[in-house]
Amino acid sequence: MNKQAEVIVIGGGVIGTSVAYYAAKAGKRVVLLDRGDIAAGTSGACDGFIIMQSKNPGPHLDLAMQSAALYRNLTDELEYDIEYMSCGGMIVAESEKQAQLLQGLIAKQKQAGLQVELLPIAQARRSEPLLAADLWGAAYCANDAQVNPIRLAQGFAQAARRLGAQIRPGVEVQALLVENGRVCGVKTGQGELRADYIVNATGVWAPALLSPFGIDLPIKPRRGQILVTEPLPPMLNHVLLCACYLIAKYHPEELDPTDRQHRLGVGLAVEQTAHGSLLVGSTREFAGFDRKTTLAGIEAVAQHARRILPALAKVNIIRTFAGLRPHTPDGLPILGPVAGLPGLIMAAGHEGDGIALAPITGQKVAEYLK
């Protein structure tokens, strides 16, 4: 059978569409397959944080900073409004102890070239007046930004299509095809397709394609529940995280198992979208592939938001949703070739960093395919 493409990308989320775009831009013949629709999985059920100061100094932060640089021109490059806003971000510390944890991270981030400033609460409230007065303060970074993930994936997909890529939603990949020890294509519900490289960008669903080969990819779905408010006049100046988010992410051993918010991994993540709604998140729970919201989850998120931003108490919630973040044990995405399966390239496992790292992931994978 002839090859239909040079690159087959599996998965139409922000990562898959980014890979398709950068590979098409590099001149590759690309086919993108998704069993559902563009951004119908995790990318359509998350917030839009492009946050630098939550990244660990090292490859994680380096990639994020390169990604941030790509974002600055992306709206023009894709000729599509991805609702990118260079708003800056704050990580809120409730206590002295949390501030110390941030201080340690900030010192290392400064060495890596990221400017982050720890502000006492009075100073933080000058630029973010809705923060509770009895918090310790917040770490501020001007490089943090936000984007609309659904529009990001759609923008990548449309731009890739203009560059000749085939974008095919509604095509489910059932298995990888292997010949002479090399992955050479995919078996889909609509027949077989062949290519030089197959990119697995299916996020939390990525392990299923590798398990028939005895490869146990360490990606687990971690559920995040998010509340959506009614559209509101501009009221937040930054994307906001709280230090609990970093603790849940990097130091789960510090969490108190008797505290429900800790048990659900609740760390505040609030942004105001271009349409005025606030997205208020989020839990971080291991609940298998269950994408439903739970009363305990949304209640815990609401309680935490009320604690950090008391002014939100009267704001109306119009929707709740949950998405599955692809968690890896070391908090880093799985990128690049897979030992024992030449021809297969991984681009999955970004957990909460998929939005921040989408452009650089696409660019790096495209470079590798050369």
Place this chain on the structure above:
Amino acid sequence: MEGVKLTGALSADEQASVFPPNERAERGPVAVIECVQQIPCNPCEKACPFGAIEVGPDITNLPRLDLDKCRGCGLCLSKCPGLAIFLVDASKSATEALVMFPYEYLPLPAPDEIVDGVDRTGRFVAKARVVKVDTGAQREGTTIVTLAVPKQTMHDVRSMRLVAPGEVFLCRCCEVSETEVRQAVREGAKTVAAVKMRTRAGMGLCQGRTCRRLISRVIAEETGQSPADILPPTSRAPVRTLSLEALAGGDDNE
């Protein structure tokens, strides 16, 4: 798939259960209370100055109209939160009847303007002439439009559309036009959820309660499917908007 619960519009049987006899409409204006779902609601009862509408102590009772007490004043029309009360009057002419209905859209029509009389699902029934547009203070924001319609259509015409409407918004919360929805369907969105992802239709305050059936219908029209085969969007909590405070509930911890 029939009936207000499934389609948002009364079935023929449901209509028959609420229409006054034609003789009554021939005598003069009379209310038509198109309320067939037992929901806890009774503002109509208090709205009537003549005591013609009775719900009774059980607030989920369907309202009963006393056809002899009803004077056809129309005060109940703008008090019904469900916009389910209309007025018909077949006494004015041999060929035309008057139909009054609440109309909460802009721009408003002008008296004597010829408009499209439409049925409960928005489909064209007959050309109609605007007789009166009442935005009076007692209407509290709900305008009442009176149309003169061919007499045989007085139980079908329940709203109107301007002949040159400009853009029609299918999703009023997010102001997504019919044109945008059709475009999205032509670009491959074949479910209500897919249209939502592309256009934001259904992401606003009402969470698609108003627009999802209209979007299903557009998808059906564009793809030749039956509206019953179009997948509905995922319903998500909360059913009604709730304040963050109410969701947060009591103590911060167990």
